[in-house]
Amino acid sequence: MTSERNMTLERFRGILDIHGGDPARWPDEVRAEALQFSRTDPEGREALKSATSFDNMMDVWGVPEIPEDFTDRLMAGAGDNLLDLEGHRKKRAGRFGDLSRILVPTALAASLALGVFLGTTGLSATIFGGSQNITVVDLAYLSDTRTEFLP
Amino acid sequence: MPGPMDGKARMDRTGNHSASTPHMPDERTDETLLSGIAAGDMRALRALSDRHVGRIFALSYRMLGSADEADEVAQEALIRIWKNAGGWDPGRAAFTTWLHRVVTNLCLDRLRRRKDGSELEENLLPPVGPVAEGRIAGKELGAIVAAGIASLPDRQRAALVLFHYEEHPVGEIAEILETTEVSVESLLARARRSLRENLKADLAEGAFTAADADAASISGWKPVVLKGGA
Numbered sequence: 001m002t003s004e005r006n007m008t009l010e011r012f013r014g015i016l017d018i019h020g021g022d023p024a025r026w027p028d029e030v031r032a033e034a035l036q037f038s039r040t041d042p043e044g045r046e047a048l049k050s051a052t053s054f055d056n057m058m059d060v061w062g063v064p065e066i067p068e069d070f071t072d073r074l075m076a077g078a079g080d081n082l083l084d085l086e087g088h089r090k091k092r093a094g095r096f097g098d099l100s101r102i103l104v105p106t107a108l109a110a111s112l113a114l115g116v117f118l119g120t121t122g123l124s125a126t127i128f129g130g131s132q133n134i135t136v137v138d139l140a141y142l143s144d145t146r147t148e149f150l151p
Numbered sequence: 152m153p154g155p156m157d158g159k160a161r162m163d164r165t166g167n168h169s170a171s172t173p174h175m176p177d178e179r180t181d182e183t184l185l186s187g188i189a190a191g192d193m194r195a196l197r198a199l200s201d202r203h204v205g206r207i208f209a210l211s212y213r214m215l216g217s218a219d220e221a222d223e224v225a226q227e228a229l230i231r232i233w234k235n236a237g238g239w240d241p242g243r244a245a246f247t248t249w250l251h252r253v254v255t256n257l258c259l260d261r262l263r264r265r266k267d268g269s270e271l272e273e274n275l276l277p278p279v280g281p282v283a284e285g286r287i288a289g290k291e292l293g294a295i296v297a298a299g300i301a302s303l304p305d306r307q308r309a310a311l312v313l314f315h316y317e318e319h320p321v322g323e324i325a326e327i328l329e330t331t332e333v334s335v336e337s338l339l340a341r342a343r344r345s346l347r348e349n350l351k352a353d354l355a356e357g358a359f360t361a362a363d364a365d366a367a368s369i370s371g372w373k374p375v376v377l378k379g380g381a
Contacts, residue, residue, distance in 0.1 A: 017339070017340040017343050017344060018321075018336045019314075019321075019339070020315060054343070054347060058300075058315055058346075061213075061294075061297050063208070063209045063212050064212065066204070066208050071200045071201050071204055074200060074222075074225055075193075075200070077222075077226050078226045078229050078233075
């Protein structure tokens with residue numbers, strides 16, 4: 001457990017340098033200790049006062065007002081780029097969309113035809129070594145370890 | 152994580168304002184809007200822009216010191232959102248963190264380009280006029296602060312702007328700047344110390360009286376040399 005005796009002026013100034021004079025912005029784990037220090041140590045109190053003033057001084061720097069139609073202006077300004085990107089995106093989606101409309105059914109039909117062909121002609125047994133009794137599981141592992149079926 | 156209305160609250164605190172909008176506020180979350188944008192929904196882009204544009208502009212303006220450039224950065228950020236919405240992964244970072252990283256990087260790129268000699272930064276900042284009758288009005292003080300922040304190294308400036316003005320916690324700034332929390336703390340400490348020194352020197356050149364301090368709500372600011380108001 002920490003106490004205010006662990007807080008030194010140097011450490012307190014370090015906290016102020018990093019986090020400023022608003023205790024709400026200080027790290028949770030040091031807030032209570034630092035606040036206690038600022039109440040009990042005269043130099044700590046002055047340091048906090050100075051840091052708070054410094055924060056307030058920074059706040060004097062404002063940002064110009066932005067008009068209500070700022071988003072409209074931004075959208076209009078970015079318009080060509082947005083439309084270009086949108087066109088590109090649609091074009092790309094369209095290209096892959098057309099391709100997938102053709103490729104996916106074709107691949108499925110080809111797989112089905114190949115399966116039926118291999119199953120009905122017994123060609124698979126010829127391909128994989130003639131008379132050996134090949135199961136579906138054997139075929140499934142073929143690519144990994146079961147190479148003994150290969151001619 | 153800062154919510155959609157945080158920008159407004161923050162702007163109010165610092166005497167500014169958020170991007171007000173004539174449209175009805177969209178209740179959808181950022182992530183839902185991003186899904187809409189990915190599907191090509193311009194209205195979703197508008198809603199997301201309305202929600203965040205105030206903070207984007209404020210961050211860019213404070214980083215660059217130029218409203219025109221802040222405008223351009225906001226526009227570039229909008230295009231980035233439109234472009235990247237499809238690949239958005241909500242598991243990786245909060246949208247606001249990602250957006251602030253994009254904007255900060257756009258600003259840092261511009262600051263880097265300026266250093267290559269294309270532009271003189273001082274020309275972009277509001278001029279600090281002669282101090283009339285030894286007084287510094289709030290507006291002039293604002294310009295002095297702006298110049299002081301502009302003189303900081305880029306990443307120190309980014310850390311300070313993100314922490315003080317945008318009220319991001321240190322952890323989020325580390326994500327935005329793609330560094331560690333310890334590094335962010337170091338950047339913040341160096342930024343404040345340098346700024347304090349810069350302002351002390353700048354303000355010492357003019358006169359800064361207690362009345363000015365009251366006017367600017369900064370009573371208690373000590374390291375200022377008074378010149379007697381002549």
